[in-house]
Amino acid sequence: MFLEATWPLAPFVGGFCTVRHTLGVSQTPFDKFNVAYHVGDNADHVAQNRRTLDSFLPRSPIWLNQVHGGRVVDINESNISECANNQLDADGLFTRLTNTPLAIMTADCLPILLSNEDGSEVAALHGGWRPLHKNIIKQALRFFESSPEHVSAWFGPAIGPKAFEVGLDVVEAFCNDDPNYKGAFVRHPDNEDKWLANIFTLARMQLLALGVKNIYSDDLCTVEDKTRFFSYRRDKQTGRMVSVIWRKYP
Known part of the structure; x- marks a missing residue:
């Protein structure tokens, strides 16, 4: 029904990415399980889809207004009420709270779920190229008390290497930081400018x-x-999947 996170942490952590046609009531071009209000879909359909999502979760997830930046928000007892009712401008969520799903919407960008070994610390990140360039993974790991070698990552679906066309500006943005990033880019075979x-x-x-x-991916x-x-790149006007993660036990 959903894409379950394929890692050894399933006994401690809930984690999955939705797919578009299994459930949902949205109509073309948002068919069927679109969870995003901002894409032009019927708001009642989105609300119904989100209620369906909630039925698979311990509670309604924490949502963000994703802005393609590097900010990560720590969801804790002092701010959970505010964050549940007001979508903050950020692209990552972290929590140690039990049964508190964290949600990241994507339609080509890379959803990244993080957890330590016993699931007591979890995070969800919007891994577009801009958040990655702004070191969103590093920002998230700063919240973890667990050392990086005791943290696992799972990647949900994203635009693949045969489809992700970028300009020289993106290549330079990464390679100016570290020349080793050149290994993540190849010349477009049909367009010398891409x-x-x-x-x-x-x-x-x-x-x-980062260690x-x-x-897992x-x-x-x-x-x-x-x-x-x-896929926004493929269809332009389209819906969004959501990747969620939550800590199952105290």
């Missing part, structure tokens, strides 16, 4: 550099799989 970026590789390189070695491409995934 490059093809591998967002999965960019995220892996950052995680490994996170347990990385099927590298599923949103552009190639129209049946299961929304």
